[in-house]
Amino acid sequence: xxxxxxxxxxxxxxxxxxxxxxxxxxxxxxxxxxxxxxxxxxxxxxxxxxxxxxxxxxxxxxxxxxxxxxxxxxxxxxxxxxxxxxxxxxxxxxxxxxxxxxxxxxxxxxxxxxxxxxxxxxxxxxxxxxxxxxxxxxxxxxxxxxxxxxxxxxxxxxxxxxxxxxxxxxxxxxxx
Amino acid sequence: xxxxxxxxxxxxxxxxxxxxxxxxxxxxxxxxxxxxxxxxxxxxxxxxxxxxxxxxxxxxxxxxxxxxxxxxxxxxxxxxxxxxxxxxxxxxxxxxxxxxxxxxxxxxxxxxxxxxxxxxxxxxxxxxxxxxxxxxxxxxxxxxxxxxxxxxxxxxxxxxxxxxxxxxxxxxxxxxxxxxxxxxxxxxxxxxxxxxxxxxxxxxxxxxxxxxxxxxxxxxxxxxxxxxxxxxxxxxxxxxxxxxxxxxxxxxxxxxxxxxxxxxxxxxxxxxxxxxxxxxxxxxxxxxxxxxxxxxxxxxxxxxxxxxxxxxxxxxxxxxxxxxxxxxxxxxxxxxxxxxxxxxxxxxxxxxxxxxxxxxxxxxxxxxxxxxxxxxxxxxxxxxxxxxxxxxxxxxxxxxx
Numbered sequence: 355x356x357x358x359x360x361x362x363x364x365x366x367x368x369x370x371x372x373x374x375x376x377x378x379x380x381x382x383x384x385x386x387x388x389x390x391x392x393x394x395x396x397x398x399x400x401x402x403x404x405x406x407x408x409x410x411x412x413x414x415x416x417x418x419x420x421x422x423x424x425x426x427x428x429x430x431x432x433x434x435x436x437x438x439x440x441x442x443x444x445x446x447x448x449x450x451x452x453x454x455x456x457x458x459x460x461x462x463x464x465x466x467x468x469x470x471x472x473x474x475x476x477x478x479x480x481x482x483x484x485x486x487x488x489x490x491x492x493x494x495x496x497x498x499x500x501x502x503x504x505x506x507x508x509x510x511x512x513x514x515x516x517x518x519x520x521x522x523x524x525x526x527x528x529x530x
Numbered sequence: 531x532x533x534x535x536x537x538x539x540x541x542x543x544x545x546x547x548x549x550x551x552x553x554x555x556x557x558x559x560x561x562x563x564x565x566x567x568x569x570x571x572x573x574x575x576x577x578x579x580x581x582x583x584x585x586x587x588x589x590x591x592x593x594x595x596x597x598x599x600x601x602x603x604x605x606x607x608x609x610x611x612x613x614x615x616x617x618x619x620x621x622x623x624x625x626x627x628x629x630x631x632x633x634x635x636x637x638x639x640x641x642x643x644x645x646x647x648x649x650x651x652x653x654x655x656x657x658x659x660x661x662x663x664x665x666x667x668x669x670x671x672x673x674x675x676x677x678x679x680x681x682x683x684x685x686x687x688x689x690x691x692x693x694x695x696x697x698x699x700x701x702x703x704x705x706x707x708x709x710x711x712x713x714x715x716x717x718x719x720x721x722x723x724x725x726x727x728x729x730x731x732x733x734x735x736x737x738x739x740x741x742x743x744x745x746x747x748x749x750x751x752x753x754x755x756x757x758x759x760x761x762x763x764x765x766x767x768x769x770x771x772x773x774x775x776x777x778x779x780x781x782x783x784x785x786x787x788x789x790x791x792x793x794x795x796x797x798x799x800x801x802x803x804x805x806x807x808x809x810x811x812x813x814x815x816x817x818x819x820x821x822x823x824x825x826x827x828x829x830x831x832x833x834x835x836x837x838x839x840x841x842x843x844x845x846x847x848x849x850x851x852x853x854x855x856x857x858x859x860x861x862x863x864x865x866x867x868x869x870x871x872x873x874x875x876x877x878x879x880x881x882x883x884x885x886x887x888x889x890x891x892x893x894x895x896x897x898x899x900x901x902x903x904x905x906x907x908x909x910x911x912x913x914x915x916x917x918x919x920x921x922x923x924x925x926x927x928x929x930x931x
Binding site: 401426429441462463466467468469471472473474475476477479481483505 | 538539540541542660661662663664701703744745746906907908909910912913916917
């Protein structure tokens with residue numbers, strides 16, 4: 355009988371982790387879109403980027419999300435090919451992405467641990483990191499935020515309203 | 531009680547450069563090229579290096595070998611530029627060279643890295659490769675002979691090249707641009723003037739200190755940082771006093787290399803972000819800006835984070851005898867580390883006029899806000915252990931002014 359080792363081995367798909375990561379990336383994309391419309395600091399930051407600009411946050415061989423900036427419009431456009439993105443933030447594998455999306459490692463720690471790499475202009479990445487931080491403040495309650503960003507901002511009424519808008523946008527987007 | 535050193539939950543470390551260090555180390559270039567399968571290198575350097583006669587040492591090292599020098603380019607500008615990169619790439623192709631040897635300081639090495647990208651990627655536009663990890667093809671054999679002891683460029687995976695037409699500085703980062711061999715021969719740094727010796731040495735010290743206190747530090751990068759700090763502390767004053775001492779020069783070249791390996795993996799923080807911006811906007815030499823800003827950057831961290839303050843405190847053991855170190859209470863060590871670095875700066879100021887403040891370095895007060903704004907967009911900010919706002923950056927600059 356042939357040894358089992360001689361057969362082609364198909365690794366497991368990690369379906370659940372991929373779908374959870376995909377969902378988190380979707381919320382993050384919608385969060386960025388909402389932040390641009392409603393948080394002046396996010397708008398100021400993104401307005402410093404070129405008028406025609408694309409940012410892709412993806413996982414190697416995994417899910418991704420693309421943000422397009424066209425003049426003064428910022429849109430989350432779902433999963434698109436990262437090939438033409440001006441700036442790419444790439445997580446090295448789905449395990450790292452899953453840990454990051456579920457708050458088990460913070461975004462800064464993912465950077466410090468080299469669990470990600472950047473393709474494109476670093477100065478633009480610094481801007482996008484600040485925008486991602488703002489988007490995350492819209493997506494998570496303050497007691498969870500410390501798992502995602504370096505400094506948790508004070509909770510204000512404005513933030514709570516913006517959070518409601520971010521979730522409303524994301525929910526509408528899910529069924530659109 | 532002193533805080534226990536923790537191993538990070540996850541880290542990566544990479545450096546593939548072969549290091550050849552010592553007297554007559556230069557004589558290995560031909561055999562190293564032979565092992566890399568190259569016979570016709572281009573030598574890239576600048577006017578300062580060639581006028582100091584240093585390039586003769588390199589050329590003479592090929593005597594009696596099969597290697598022919600394909601071309602010698604000594605027009606590299608003070609700030610590495612895309613114009614020089616394209617010109618050198620043209621010469622490389624025309625002369626059918628098969629390897630690159632960079633002989634010089636940071637600008638020459640960065641220019642050579644740019645040339646290697648253009649040649650190896652068979653590209654006509656370097657801009658396409660700006661940023662991190664854009665390179666995909668294996669690079670040409672590349673040997674570096676540093677003539678300063680500070681930048682550590684011979685072992686780092688980054689290059690900064692200016693594009694004067696667009697008035698931008700492009701950054702290239704990829705493990706692929708690491709040289710194959712770094713050759714440290716004391717004869718190449720002996721003619722460095724005291725002030726440049728002092729500034730570059732402080733640059734190396736800043737690399738090592740920031741590499742150790744940064745959040746991406748790991749046990750391997752720490753080992754390199756500690757060795758660098760030990761060598762710098764032991765030799766920095768002697769190097770500025772007596773540049774002809776070969777042992778001191780070799781020690782400083784090694785310190786710079788060790789600090790380079792360390793920070794290339796664990797990155798640098800607020801001091802470098804501010805120094806890059808100060809250099810970009812006010813043309814203050816990088817080493818001088820680092821020397822001025824290092825104590826102020828450390829004081830900022832001490833104020834912001836007790837954990838980072840504890841790390842800074844641990845560095846004190848490299849600046850004093852063990853029995854004196856033991857006498858200082860744990861919670862006072864960080865302040866003493868900053869004081870020890872200030873003492874070095876003061877000594878270098880007395881010895882060779884190294885500026886102690888930004889105003890002495892020619893920065894005007896009206897530039898501080900612009901420097902702070904530029905600094906918070908510098909890549910090094912992402913590796914600061916604490917969040918840094920432009921107000922924080924401005925506060926540090928005002929203190930250093």
